[in-house]
Amino acid sequence: KQEVTQIPAALSVPEGENLVLNCSFTDSAIYNLQWFRQDPGKGLTSLLLIQSSQREQTSGRLNASLDKSSGRSTLYIAASQPGDSATYLCALFTGANSKLTFGKGITLSVRP
């Protein structure tokens, strides 16, 4: 059974810092991996999608990487801003039964 872990559960950094959010998974046979952002009380917003054949994806200040052999993905946020404060979730699709497996998320706070 695929398990997805995101550690730590919460992170607080000063504005301007470059940071890395980690996502680890137990089964490397994944179809794709998606990073989401969730603001308090809101739905999930897709940030980046990495196909299994890809190593990374970039969007603005965000860069997500995927290393299937080590069971790890990272979300890199450059020059963090207070507006980046949110919960970040990673989710894996393995192709079996069309279900996404989610991590529990990392709640990021960027201090002005």
Add this chain to the structure above:
Amino acid sequence: DVKVTQSSRYLVKRTGEKVFLECVQDMDHENMFWYRQDPGLGLRLIYFSYDVKMKEKGDIPEGYSVSREKKERFSLILESASTNQTSMYLCASSLQAHNYGYTFGSGTRLTVV
């Protein structure tokens, strides 16, 4: 952009009521999903559907049912609401091939009193 619209942001219902949560997507996605999200438990899949009239149980289907009469609409039904169904409910959709990932709605915060 694909849009997934959930009809209500906030709902307050009484114990024992039958509750309908509606979800509509506008990009002809085959797959639709209902999740609930609770602190400490993360997102848990309730039901999903690959096509019209089709439904599959997720990880926590007890106390829920679903309806998909049209491709764009997927309804979650709480047959007899209970206080332990107080939660954030999230609807999502995707293409059958899953190549473009999942798109989520803005969520419905349901409180059962």
